[in-house]
Amino acid sequence: MRTRPRYIAALFTAVLLATTACEGGDSGSSGNSSNGGQYPRNETLYTSGSAWGPPTTWNPIVPGYATGTVGLVYEPLFIFNPEKLELEPWLAEKGEWSADNKTYTVTLRDGVKWSDDKPLTADDVKYTVELGKIKAVPYSNLWNWLASVEATDQRTVKFTFSDPRVQEWENWLYENAIVPKHIWESRSEADITTHKNEKPVGSGPYVYQAHAQDRMVWKKKDGWWAEKALNLKVAPTYVVDIVNSSNEVALGLLTSGRLDLSNNFLPGVANLLKGDFKVKTYYAEPPYMLSANTAMLIPNTTKAPMNDVAFRKALAESIEVKKIVEGVYGNIVKASNPTGLLPVYDQYVDQATVSSSGFTFDTNKAKATLAAAGYKDTNGDGKVEDKAGKPISLKLIVPSGWTDWMEAARVIAEGAQAAGLNIVAEFPDAAALDDARTAGKFDLLLNNWTGVSNTPWTYYNYLFQMPVQAQQFSANFSRYQNQAAWELVQKLSRTPSSDPAYKTTIAELQKIQLTEMPAIPLWYNGMWAQYTESAWTNWPSEAAGAPKDFPSTWNNMWELGSIKMLTQLKPVSSK
């Protein structure tokens, strides 16, 4: 009895020593992970920044699928080229509008196969589109303006529209992936949106290899159609997407060379670039990142005083965006154009309107605007009261834990306070904020749900969508009602980009947006992308001769051309 505790102690010590010895012995090789693993380092691309939870679904119909489900496995008919602002045929060989824009005919490529070797046919396309008749399918509103879809032969699909919304349709074409009918048709209506779809059968360059709580692994498949049709070959044999636990972990992985592409928001990345970490970004100089979406200050226009244009104008003039760009972000974002249109749409910005009705930061002007509209400081507390003389007290809410936005909100509140507007920043839980935004129970908030797309229509739809519902899920969080603007948005949707009316309609919408200010564009959030060249080179960059594809693994970026990044990468020759 007396000896036993000691014996146990000795045993524990031995085990502990043995395990530590193990660490010491193997750590060298695993640090570089150049040997011993099942995925050879020079054939594997490690990515992160897209998945925030364990991969649990591979169903391309419902958002929330594992990184790359749409893009690497399932593919759309077209992809969008943000450099040229046009659709590029992908699964489709071509797509044509009829002369009266009432019908659209898609011709599929010859020889496209699913990963189970069955051919991809017009029937699959028809089936996918018709899934939209199920209300729970996210693109069900397609059928509000699409009349019918018809597979005229193996490779031809004809779409007939009751209301030909050209821009919205083209948006649909590249944002939604085609699924194989022969696998999906056996599923019930409820299954379509709740099925996990393990081991997905798709047409894309990768197939399922493995997944775990903290990773998703894709393996290249032989005979991807684009190898022959477009002479494109994806370089990495394996793509390992690491589930994020925090941005700090991603930073650690990146600087130690265990991660090739990080699409995480890494504050202070400018210092990394200067330091000896071999980290690269798209631009070598500020803003370092491409612009992905516009961060907007959303006023709730159903409440006073946000329902007053003059008030919104003064608010816009009180915000020092430069301070957010430099102080909060360290120059990794760009200040937004007053129109809020992303840099890819620069050609549509009406400079004349911007210079006449655009707003700039000017605290004194903001004060003057307020005074002219009848907002005066009657009780002498340094803050203006509303027109009836009652004190104004507003809250600007951003999700707790979004450190960059929290800082930005403080800057905005500071600027407003300086102009005499009593606005304070508050940081509720992200879910509570979602509820407030959806139900319209807020004063002011920040939102950036309008990103790069094929057309500024998505942006104006986001700003002006009507009718305003009790719950607003995806657009018009300001709850701003302007029938004329909404009609222009609908007109824009029906206008082909080649039509001269396209540009003039956008110009008219800009005028309304700048005079009415339903939302205040502040800065362009970056398409966060940091890469290292320890295993892969030829990353997208502004440099001459470098690929210009979007360097992102975020879901819905693949179809904006990120998939082509994988075909451009070159392995660093093995040592």
Place this chain on the structure above:
Amino acid sequence: MRRYFARKVAIYLLTFFVAVTLNWLIPRFMPGDPVLRMLTRTSVSNPDAIAPMREYYNNVFGLDVPLWRQYLNYWAELLQGNMGISVWLFPAPVTEVILDAVPYTLALLIPSILLSWYAGNKVGALAARRKWLDNTVLPLGYALTATPYMWIAIVLAWSLAIIAGVFPVAGGYSFDLQPSWSLVFFNSLIQHWFLPFLSLFLVAFGGWAIGMRNMIIYELEADYANYLEALGAPRRLIRRYAFRNALLPQLTGLALQLGVLVAGALVTEIVFGYPGLGRLILMAIQNQDFFLLQGAFLFIVIGVLIANFVIDIVYVLVDPRTRTGMTGGAA
């Protein structure tokens, strides 16, 4: 003996019932609505689709019946091992998500709790009788036990993983491996496990060492120790009795500390990107995922109850007084 255990089991069952009820109740008091989250995620733009989709998801999550019915359903499902569908990781069943994560959390918790308790008591007892050891262990112990779990985890990750590069930064096993029964894989598991384990071990270790040291000193000054000494008993014998007596409060402390350690494991897992329950719980809270949250807490409740029960049994074994008390009561 039987009566003692019958009473204990009854108490544990009651605790379990109350815990599960609270577990069901608390998420429902959180602000937010899980179905709204689903609708936001699918960003419904079709106004006609909102009502049918809401109805559909309400049905999927079983939220379309009155609250009392939901509560009964919850028990009925629970007894069949079914904890519902996760909102955040829709459409994965909660049981599946949790079972994937539990082995990692257990692999961290069990060794760190047992080893830290064992090593802490040993070192604490040693410290009580060697001046030089006392002078080093005491400040070190205080520093360790006062360190937040997250902080020590960050320091370890930064120094040993990022700067020295001796250990991996994140993950459950190397990102270039697939699970298999191979030495390489096992090795990788251990490597990834070591730092999170070490940070949990160190913090808990400090607490136990200090506790034991103080208890021993207290016991050595107790009457029975003085009496033994006066009788001329060897120091060694006295210390052994002191150790045995000092161990009892430490054992009680272990039962009390379990919850704290579980909480510590959660933050540690987040720092090391370790695929256990920690991150799941955090994300479940942020995503109004009632069902995942219930499942994860249920696991913790069961774990803590079982551990306490085991400690109750151990108590009977190590403390003769409990045994005597019981036989006395029975007679």
